[in-house]
Amino acid sequence: MNLSGPAMSRTLGRIREAFGDPILVAAGRKMVPTPHALELQARIHEIVGTASELFRPENPIDLAAMEPQFTIRTNDLFIGAFGMALLGRLQTKAPRCRLRFAPDGDDDLDMLREGRIDLYIGATIALRPEIRTQALFDLTFQVLARAGHPIFETTITPQSLVAHGHIVVSRRSQWIGPIDRVLGEMGLSRTIALVVPTYYSMIETLRFSDMIMPVPDIVARNLPLETIGLKVFDLPFPIEPVTLFQAWHPRHDRDFVHRWLRQEVLATARNARPIGEG
CATH class of the missing domain: 3.40.190.10 (Periplasmic binding protein-like II)
Incomplete structure (x- = not known):
């Protein structure tokens, strides 16, 4: 800010008076913001950003350059x-x-x-x-399983879905998700044997397992399923899409x-x- 020490002190004094808050307090050898100052930080950042827009040139911007x-x-x-x-x-x-x-x-x-x-x-x-x-778009869910999985031998029902171990994707390592809530309303529960943090982390090894893995349909649609030995099927019950x-x-x-x-x-x-x- 190009201010001397005394000038900075006077400025801080005016700020404290205007906001009715110390704004900065001593913590050992340094100054730290008060809780109220932290609350103001994001709002002031937004105001400064909006004000900066007024000084942007109106001439078209050449993206290629x-x-x-x-x-x-x-x-x-x-x-x-x-x-x-x-x-x-x-x-x-x-x-x-x-x-x-x-x-x-x-x-x-x-x-x-x-x-x-x-x-x-x-x-x-x-x-x-x-x-x-x-x-952007709505995600619906499908289920991946290895080609030749026993679940394909009969009509897929909620009961046959929960008869096999499931792999769940959750970056927060959560065991329960929307599918479990729908199953619970039907008096059913599934066995979640494995939780992984990303959608693609188990794709290569799923074909060697009898577990099944619910995924957003856009994941299944972008996989070379036949090449990697997997098949996809729809959930045997409706579930709310995720936006x-x-x-x-x-x-x-x-x-x-x-x-x-x-x-x-x-x-x-x-x-x-x-x-x-x-």
């Missing part, structure tokens, strides 16, 4: 199904564009707020009201390059699966 780099937090489902297609679309207009995918985690909201990621793409994050979202969405901080609402990124993500996803398609 730029070297944009984006960081997107998402899971292996989106990366495997859309990663290369998205990069291809981006590089059509910005040949030197680079794309970095990072695994989703428990601090996704903070990463968006602090500008450490450009987008979050997923279905499970608990969002705050200020975060912008846009639906995949992209999320961003509102400071990017009017940013031309970020808006272009969001448009390309939407176009890439909808070309593969229009919203509302089951």
